[in-house]
Amino acid sequence: MSTYNTLTLEESNGVATLTLNRPDAANALNVELARELMQAAIEISESATIRALILTGNGKLFCAGGDIQAFAEAGDQVGGVIKEITAYLHAAISRLTRMNAPVIVAVNGAAAGAGFSLALIGDIVLAAESAKFTMAYTGIGASPDGSSTYFLPRLIGLRRTQELMLTNRRLTAAEAEDWGMVTRAVADDELMAEASKMAAQLAAGPRLSHGMVKKLLASTFNESLETQMELESQGIASVMNTADGREGIEAFKGKRKPEFKL
Structure with missing residues (x-):
């Protein structure tokens, strides 16, 4: 620092x-x-x-x-x-x-x-x-x-x-x-x-998911329902298609706490 x-x-x-x-x-x-x-x-x-x-x-x-x-x-x-x-x-x-x-x-x-x-x-x-x-x-x-x-x-x-x-x-x-x-x-x-x-x-959480939450909420008052839903669709697809997304799925399946790295 x-x-x-x-x-x-x-x-x-x-x-x-x-x-x-x-x-x-x-x-x-x-x-x-x-x-x-x-x-x-x-x-x-x-x-x-x-x-x-x-x-x-x-x-x-x-x-x-x-x-x-x-x-x-x-x-x-x-x-x-x-x-x-x-x-x-x-x-x-x-x-x-x-x-x-x-x-x-x-x-x-x-x-x-x-x-x-x-x-x-x-x-x-x-x-x-x-x-x-x-x-x-x-x-x-x-x-x-x-x-x-x-x-x-x-x-x-x-x-x-x-x-x-x-x-x-x-x-x-x-x-x-x-x-x-x-x-x-x-x-x-x-x-x-x-x-x-x-x-x-x-x-300890998924930083990319947190970032997507911030991004989606920043746009919510400026977009139509359909546009906002499309942004949600693109957002969840992008964050789930990462190592952290795959870790979250595997941790859920294995009934363990996920370890997010990104």
Whole structure:
């Protein structure tokens, strides 16, 4: 794994842990963190050994969004700085959401702005009970980025999304779970253990099958029934016609646990 200045990336037993690491700045996204997030996402997505990813933050907050201090220092050039940050951030999100390995986001604290957006990209999202979620963008005269206008309406519907984005309503972890925005709220001191347990389970599974699930669900709101069913047909045929597919069949026949390798 590469060494980064604003985040850490570790791998063990097929599970990578990517940690935003600017705790003194609330893990806010400046140009460097956004660039390193993109670089790490490329590294993870190109890895032949990573089978699941945990994304979390160091410190009391998950991510406070964009680095307002950096925006202030940019002065009249703030638009260019934001375009550079979002270019890196959006490339990172695209790599992580489209790779085969499932992404588990462990929201360890407050998630605001782009931090809220990052929390949404997980295939599984676990939130510490003390975590809070707020869009925050319009509070500083900004508008959403980081994929939230894509994911949030699909997760919770348009009306609730409008409320969150226009009023900056703050949600608790329990409310986020109730709304279907996160998979589960867990006790603060159990968050990383639960994320690690989930990641280990997924890492032992069939990575190509997981990738196909992600691909099919990404297209489901954009396709007709017949097109989606054809994509399902092509998908299941392709993953079953692999060594892992054959292993799954043989393990089922032999009444044993499969050992997936791809």
